[in-house]
Amino acid sequence: MNTSPSTGIGADDTVQHLVRSWLAADADLLWIVPGRNLLLKHPKDIRAVLNDPRYTKETGANRYFRSNVADGVLTAPSPRHHTERRVLHAAVRDPLRLEQVATKHITALIAKWQRHAMLGERVDLTAAMSEWTFGVIAEVLFGWTEIEVLATEMRAAMTVLDASGVMLPPPEQLAPVRDRVLHVIADMIARQPPTERGPALRALCEAGYGQDAVAAQVLTLLLAGHETTATSLAWTWICLMRTPQVYARWQRRMRAAPRLARALTGTITREGLRLYPASWVIGRTASIDTHLGGIDIPAGCTITISPFVTHRHPAFWGPDPEAFRPERHEDKSVPGGAWLPFGVGPRMCLGLGYALTEMDIALSGLGQRFTFHSPDAESASPRWRFTLGAPAMPVGIEPLGARL
Ligand code: HEM
Numbered sequence: 001m002n003t004s005p006s007t008g009i010g011a012d013d014t015v016q017h018l019v020r021s022w023l024a025a026d027a028d029l030l031w032i033v034p035g036r037n038l039l040l041k042h043p044k045d046i047r048a049v050l051n052d053p054r055y056t057k058e059t060g061a062n063r064y065f066r067s068n069v070a071d072g073v074l075t076a077p078s079p080r081h082h083t084e085r086r087v088l089h090a091a092v093r094d095p096l097r098l099e100q101v102a103t104k105h106i107t108a109l110i111a112k113w114q115r116h117a118m119l120g121e122r123v124d125l126t127a128a129m130s131e132w133t134f135g136v137i138a139e140v141l142f143g144w145t146e147i148e149v150l151a152t153e154m155r156a157a158m159t160v161l162d163a164s165g166v167m168l169p170p171p172e173q174l175a176p177v178r179d180r181v182l183h184v185i186a187d188m189i190a191r192q193p194p195t196e197r198g199p200a201l202r203a204l205c206e207a208g209y210g211q212d213a214v215a216a217q218v219l220t221l222l223l224a225g226h227e228t229t230a231t232s233l234a235w236t237w238i239c240l241m242r243t244p245q246v247y248a249r250w251q252r253r254m255r256a257a258p259r260l261a262r263a264l265t266g267t268i269t270r271e272g273l274r275l276y277p278a279s280w281v282i283g284r285t286a287s288i289d290t291h292l293g294g295i296d297i298p299a300g301c302t303i304t305i306s307p308f309v310t311h312r313h314p315a316f317w318g319p320d321p322e323a324f325r326p327e328r329h330e331d332k333s334v335p336g337g338a339w340l341p342f343g344v345g346p347r348m349c350l351g352l353g354y355a356l357t358e359m360d361i362a363l364s365g366l367g368q369r370f371t372f373h374s375p376d377a378e379s380a381s382p383r384w385r386f387t388l389g390a391p392a393m394p395v396g397i398e399p400l401g402a403r404l
Contacts, residue, residue: 015384072220106365143198234390236272241377267326277341
């Protein structure tokens with residue numbers, strides 16, 4: 001059954017209520033549906049499952065995604081997955097190219113927002129982060145700079161995905177918008193001289209994938225890499241606006257010693273990702289009968305892992321897990337491995353390094369020039385989708401001078 005996000009099963013308040021009940025439960029292993037869906041809260045159990053090939057990615061949501069959205073590395077069954085990951089591995093790990101492109105895009109955004117600031121105009125930070133990460137990934141991975149048509153079609157597809165809340169829309173609703181995106185991608189590939197292809201596109205073409213398979217992998221990377229990082233950025237800004245003393249301390253540190261401030265930017269990023277992990281729920285299926293923590297798990301059982309919940313586990317995050325305190329990450333050793341916004345094991349995020357570098361460039365680039373203000377930051381609550389969406393966030397922009 002699919003429902004709108006304002007009412008019924010997929011509604012934000014229903015999901016919020018469910019997640020709060022998971023948080024409130026004392027047990028670390030919790031049946032969501034007895035015998036059929038088990039929630040793991042303890043990082044030791046989570047790490048065991050995510051590193052164990054008996055627990056596969058073959059969940060209903062994964063199959064839906066593979067059949068109706070894009071058949072790419074994110075949803076591929078093993079052993080095909082292994083080959084696809086190997087093809088893309090080096091292509092998404094070119095920090096120099098990412099730094100160059102992201103810096104160019106952030107410079108353009110700063111110039112645009114300086115004008116908005118002068119005119120006293122507000123900007124929607126959530127939408128702006130989405131637009132920015134899309135422009136960066138299109139150029140970094142594929143070498144595309146003329147992306148208006150693609151961006152428009154992607155927005156249409158995201159709107160359909162967004163409209164059904166945490167549920168997934170009926171395939172027939174999604175198919176026309178997905179086909180238009182794939183068509184635009186195929187057209188862009190066909191028109192682009194091979195010498196101008198970005199590294200991911202080059203790797204896929206050189207590996208001998210056909211046109212449809214390449215387009216599906218491109219769509220996969222756009223989906224996996226764009227909105228995740230954008231919402232993580234939006235949430236981190238929201239957390240900073242909620243804690244003006246942290247925000248000001250960070251900006252003072254950047255003014256005094258920009259290089260040394262990078263460590264603080266890193267802890268801010270990690271804390272933002274702790275409180276609002278874009279992949280707030282990860283699923284696995286037990287392929288055979290197994291046991292975990294004294295519980296019998298039948299074959300076919302779904303294992304639910306929620307970084308959102310584990311990132312608030314009081315045994316690891318103390319009595320104030322909801323507080324935004326970047327200093328939690330200062331010694332970089334999170335107790336018990338309880339920080340896992342990028343997953344764990346062989347299916348761990350392929351774009352981990354990419355995402356952290358991109359977030360660092362956006363946060364420090366904008367943080368050195370502007371302070372954002374919004375009365376809505378305090379009450380902002382998650383939009384529970386297949387990723388943890390951030391609400392629209394119109395902000396006032398206070399410029400901090402040409403260089404802090
Ligand atoms: C803050 C941003 C991001 C977060 C929080 C995030 C989170 C995750 C998580 C939790 C997984 C594992 C899912 C599972 O185990 O079922 C994953 C997988 C993946 N991510 Fe990310 N991701 C982010 C950014 C990116 C970026 C920027 C890219 C591409 C450039 C990317 C590409 C992928 C791919 C391809 C996979 C599938 C890996 C595989 O199955 O081998 N992600 N991501």
